[in-house]
Amino acid sequence: MSREANLPETYCRPLYRADQVRELDKRTIAAGIEGFALMQRAAAAAWQSLKARWPEIRSLSVLCGGGNNGGDGHVLAALAAAEGLAVQRILLKPLEELSGDARHAADMATAAGVGAEPWRSDIRLVGALVVDALLGTGLGGEVRGEAREAIEAINASGLPILSIDIPSGLHADTGAVLGVAVKATRTVTFIGDKLGLHTGAAPARVGEVDFRALGVDADAETDLVPAARLLDAGMIAAWLPPRARSAHKGDFGHALVLGGAPGFGGAALLAAEACARLGAGKVSLATAPEHVTASLVRRPEVMVHGMRGAGDLGELPEQADVLVVGPGLGQGSWGQGMLQAALATDKPLVVDADALNLLATRFTGQRRENWVLTPHPGEAARLLDLSAGEIESDRPAAALALQQRYGGVVVLKGAGSLVAGPEGLAVCPYGNPGMASGGMGDALSGILGALLAQGLLLETAVRLGVLVHALAADIAAEQGGERGLLAGDLAFCARTLVNPTMGVDDAAATR
The missing domain is CATH 3.40.50.10260 (YjeF N-terminal domain)
Structure with a gap:
């Protein structure tokens, strides 16, 4: 299921520093x-x-x-x-x-x-x-x-x-x-x-x-x-070709979302739904027992498991192809146990929200090459022991510093989100102020989990996921405006983006 490592530079305009242009x-x-x-x-x-x-x-x-x-x-x-x-x-x-x-x-x-x-x-x-x-x-x-x-x-x-x-x-x-x-x-x-x-x-x-x-x-x-390279919408079709007509759900991976501590179920539900909408073959959700009913009502296609703690996970992490950990995780004992279980696996990880805060406080010194960290400037500041102002004063340097310290691929969210990985720095020129609302990061985590589950290499999946997330928000804003844009609005718009069709009657043209 994997793709070639190098990204299609045709769709990534080069960006330069001032001294390079001089x-x-x-x-x-x-x-x-x-x-x-x-x-x-x-x-x-x-x-x-x-x-x-x-x-x-x-x-x-x-x-x-x-x-x-x-x-x-x-x-x-x-x-x-x-x-x-x-x-x-x-x-x-x-x-x-x-x-x-x-x-x-x-x-x-x-x-x-x-x-x-x-x-x-x-x-x-x-x-x-x-x-x-x-x-x-x-x-x-x-x-x-x-x-x-x-x-x-x-x-x-x-x-x-x-x-x-x-x-x-x-x-x-x-x-x-x-x-x-x-x-x-x-x-x-x-x-x-x-x-x-x-x-x-x-x-x-x-x-x-x-x-x-x-x-x-x-x-x-x-x-x-x-x-850096400037991401472009043309990347989507280039890296998500039509699926084989003989495909089955096993071809598109199993993503496990770990999140939704007691009282914080919404974030994990958003991530799981986005993961399913973006094409993962199977999506499981490990969440606090009180959130199971809400998940079944909202999205019965997601296989939800009630977890009193990490001890209830059993073999679930090993059965998954990628783990998304952080949405609604909390920083208490429940969340700490879930993150510890995720870190104990060798599976690719998408790490967001309170999982990032725990990395900065309780699980310091971690580094791995098969994970993606998705901090906003405040979380990035805690991970680098800086202030949010220092992060924003030089976002490219901060993104690169995070990647050098923690490995893998890093998404520094915000206006002009940055993706830092082994291939270098990429910038997303899409998105809008309507994204300044709760749950947007959870939707991004689910999108990233889905793309990784489907076999895209880490850096390719992250660049594509950031691109699709921002473009989906732009489509949603065009449909209903920026004010009142909700994270839950993105999943369907993102699904449309990853399924361009060349003809209404040509089912084989869907991606």
Whole structure:
């Protein structure tokens, strides 16, 4: 049932750190393209992106910083003026202090008849759209002074905003806000897509991300290993081909969910149902006896077992192909016994919720290669003995640190969920704020358990599971809105995702 180890990179756009993109830029220039010519390409791409998104716009306010990012803004201003738009050009650095390509770009805008005015705290943005060309990917410290004032004014304007390369104030590697950051409507980014545009605070700041390679083939630079890969919906069909018509339930594995301590039955029921809906051949649920009736009523297809404690498990863990431990587990003696029983097996594990908290407190020092840990930032902080703020300040580093310490594959949940494993880092660009409700992590655990039960290799299963979970939430939000989105809404939407059909009458096309 296993698949090949390597993931289909066709469906995973490479993401880079800022220093890697700067190196790509240098190599492109060294190959024979002048720096200013590359700047003109970037500005032209940004201008085309602007026109495609806002074809009716007839006036702009372009705010230019002192570096190459500002140079892109100057050239865009010249292009807009040449097409008859009214352009307000606002300078964070006086023209006479500019140098190199940035000065050349500023002179080009001036020659095109674009006026220039210095930044003032009381300045009025008169354009119908704002172009943010203030700060680029080289920013490392907190934004201060006039740049901070300008960003706050942009955000307060109520106007649509195009950010060039990255919203000013956003860290290009981590997605953290460096004091203050522009909240763009669209971000057009160049040469190599940046990791920091897709996780942490970035999803709330970048708007639509429009990647333009500018003719640079980053994949050809084989010594520059991408910092991460961006997951894509195309992975689902690539890794879940149609089932054989002769298939039976034994072909698709047996998943065991351990959870639902006395008084906490709902989480385990959600995980078990998601596991069944995603195609596991058999699903068993080991839960406190008082939850058995609720499970039979909610989902009779799940084989539920009432457990007074881990001693009642018997041979059940050995009969399963994968164990999901944590949903509704609690941190008392019942939950501790269940986790201990799971750790005693050599079966693949999906570890979530209170099982993670117990790993951080009662079962310290554990490491194995056949498990997946799925912490949110608070749980990740406990596992690494850090604060949640430290986790969020550099989510990629935290995900990698968790994987290095605990082994296996780690999912750091949140906006732009990260998957860290032996193949590297992956980022999920899907999902929505409606997922900020109880039980979402339990649904993810069940999805992961189902995919592992069906024979997918660990890292492949985890990347696919995170992808399906987020996309299912997006479908559910489209159907009924983000507010009031429940974890129980995801199972059916996720089932639809893993069963694309090519024709209504073609049963063999289902997956």
